[in-house]
Amino acid sequence: MSFSWNVSRRRAIGLAGIGVVGAASVGAGVVQAFASETDNSVAFAGEHQAGIVTPAQDRLHFVAFDVITKDRARLISLLKDWTAAAARMTAGRDAGEIGAVNGVPEAPPDDTGEALGLPPANLTITVGFGRTLFRDADGRDRFGIAAQLPPALDELPHFPGDVLDAALSGGDLCVQACADDPQVAVHAIRNLARIGMGVVSVRWSQLGFGRTSSTSKAQATPRNLFGFKDGTANLKLEETGLLKEHLWVQPQDGPAWMTGGAYLVTRKIRMIIETWDRSSLAEQESIVGRHKGTGAPLGHTAEFDEPDPAALPEGSHVRLAHPSLNGGARLLRRGYNFVDGSDGLGRLDAGLFFMAYQRDPRKQFVPIQRNLARHDEMNEYLKAVSLGLFACPPGVSGNGDFWGSALLA
Ligand SMILES: C=CC1=C(C)c2cc3[nH]c(cc4nc(cc5[nH]c(cc1n2)c(C)c5CCC(=O)O)C(CCC(=O)O)=C4C)c(C)c3C=C
Numbered sequence: 001m002s003f004s005w006n007v008s009r010r011r012a013i014g015l016a017g018i019g020v021v022g023a024a025s026v027g028a029g030v031v032q033a034f035a036s037e038t039d040n041s042v043a044f045a046g047e048h049q050a051g052i053v054t055p056a057q058d059r060l061h062f063v064a065f066d067v068i069t070k071d072r073a074r075l076i077s078l079l080k081d082w083t084a085a086a087a088r089m090t091a092g093r094d095a096g097e098i099g100a101v102n103g104v105p106e107a108p109p110d111d112t113g114e115a116l117g118l119p120p121a122n123l124t125i126t127v128g129f130g131r132t133l134f135r136d137a138d139g140r141d142r143f144g145i146a147a148q149l150p151p152a153l154d155e156l157p158h159f160p161g162d163v164l165d166a167a168l169s170g171g172d173l174c175v176q177a178c179a180d181d182p183q184v185a186v187h188a189i190r191n192l193a194r195i196g197m198g199v200v201s202v203r204w205s206q207l208g209f210g211r212t213s214s215t216s217k218a219q220a221t222p223r224n225l226f227g228f229k230d231g232t233a234n235l236k237l238e239e240t241g242l243l244k245e246h247l248w249v250q251p252q253d254g255p256a257w258m259t260g261g262a263y264l265v266t267r268k269i270r271m272i273i274e275t276w277d278r279s280s281l282a283e284q285e286s287i288v289g290r291h292k293g294t295g296a297p298l299g300h301t302a303e304f305d306e307p308d309p310a311a312l313p314e315g316s317h318v319r320l321a322h323p324s325l326n327g328g329a330r331l332l333r334r335g336y337n338f339v340d341g342s343d344g345l346g347r348l349d350a351g352l353f354f355m356a357y358q359r360d361p362r363k364q365f366v367p368i369q370r371n372l373a374r375h376d377e378m379n380e381y382l383k384a385v386s387l388g389l390f391a392c393p394p395g396v397s398g399n400g401d402f403w404g405s406a407l408l409a
């Protein structure tokens with residue numbers, strides 16, 4: 001059975017329900033009617049990858065992969081297959097052309113099926129390349145792309161206090177799937193992992209709920225697990241001038257294949273919420289530098305009032321992260337809360353899966369994190385678990401283009 005490209009899973013089920021003959025007999029009019037429904041899908045192709053400035057969805061499934069093939073052609077073929085599958089899934093379609101239930105009974109389906117009947121849920125799928133894709137631990141050029149390694153993908157320095165888990169850090173490739181339905185996000189990652197069998201293996205992954213940033217002025221600021229509004233001073237998609245300055249890699253930055261892309265830093269940060277919950281409201285607000293209820297800077301009443309860093313407590317998070325103390329650096333934060341069960345010591349294994357996109361981490365994440373690592377009073381309640389850095393290439397143009405084509409084609 002084949003449908004027009006914009007017939008989503010849910011619409012396809014509807015059509016299947018009235019039968020192929022029935023659908024054919026009512027003809028294009030029915031397909032047109034279904035296609036005109038609004039189904040909350042985000043355009044896949046474009047100058048930049050979706051999932052960066054896209055208004056942050058409610059749920060996350062993030063995965064880092066190790067590439068296990070030495071064959072450049074297989075890597076390219078995987079990126080082509082992933083791009084095609086991602087374009088289909090973000091439009092609300094099955095991962096493969098045949099689909100979860102329309103193939104021959106003797107073969108495994110080319111979609112796993114758990115998203116059948118679900119709408120696209122604003123799914124975005126965003127890919128990134130780690131430093132180790134370019135050179136292995138011994139400095140060897142793995143796929144003939146070492147000369148294209150961006151200087152901005154330099155290994156991140158050690159930050160004071162970090163005791164990171166290497167098994168939960170790094171990765172050759174990463175995929176971020178965000179959606180308003182967790183099943184849709186998990187379905188996307190699962191199918192990309194399935195397609196990648198024999199070429200990549202999952203290194204680590206993270207589920208997230210409750211976005212901890214707004215990336216659009218149209219969104220209300222959400223709260224993190226400390227109960228504070230998080231994302232107030234974030235870069236927003238409407239601020240195109242600031243995005244050009246702080247987010248998108250510009251032609252003069254190089255390498256050319258990264259123009260229109262951005263660098264992603266991931267940092268899993270465990271929050272010791274049981275201790276935090278025993279601290280007073282005044283102490284919590286002093287540590288953050290904002291009021292818990294309104295999100296306003298201390299001493300102010302409105303959330304979006306400009307903070308005056310000099311008027312905030314010296315060790316407060318907002319003062320230390322403020323651009324004025326970090327060479328003007330800004331980030332597009334896009335993190336999620338996580339609760340990964342409990343830790344066996346009577347505490348929730350909970351925290352923030354911090355993600356921040358930027359034009360150059362050496363000038364943005366690194367100075368801010370250095371400042372926070374040394375002086376942030378919040379550190380008493382935090383334990384960083386992992387760190388990742390990925391170069392996210394620009395978007396695809398459609399027409400058979402694929403993720404990383406300018407790097408690998
Ligand atoms: C290195 C970058 C940052 C890390 C790591 C980080 C961790 C982290 N942050 C919060 C809670 C809040 N952060 C807030 C603001 C804020 N944080 C960073 C950077 C990092 N945070 C920046 C650049 C800013 C904006 C500063 C500014 O320009 O004013 C806030 C305030 C609300 C807001 O503006 O978003 C909160 C709350 C936690 C809990 C956390 C680690 C778990």
Ligand SMILES: [Fe+2]
Binds near residue numbers: 317321
């Ligand atoms: Fe922060």
